[in-house]
Amino acid sequence: MLMLGWMDDEALHRTLTTGRCTYWSRSRREYWVKGDTSGHVQYVKSVALDCDADTVLVKVDQVGAACHTGDRTCFDADVLASEPAGDQ
Known part of the structure; x- marks a missing residue:
């Protein structure tokens, strides 16, 4: 996952x-x-809706x-939790 952003109907249409x-x-x-x-463009490959x-x-x-921040993804920060060793 790269990032999370807000879209309303108009943003999705655009x-x-x-x-x-x-x-x-x-x-x-x-x-x-x-x-x-920024020049850091996102070209759409596909768009899918969730079940709701x-x-x-x-x-x-x-x-x-x-x-x-200049990182490839917004999710490079410290991990808050991970899977317990036996749940893989």
Whole structure:
């Protein structure tokens, strides 16, 4: 997983029609296209809905970092928990 972002219907529509990931910024209250300012573009490979149709999984070709920190993924931080040894 590279990152997590918010999409409303309009952001999803823009993502599907342009082939580039568009998100809704809850803090700035505006749409943003991943890579427009950073150059770290996400090109859409596929989009799937979950069983409740309230979450989308977007598979992308990532150019550059996905995280605003410059890391490839937003999930490189310390692991909070892992599987117990016997549950693999």
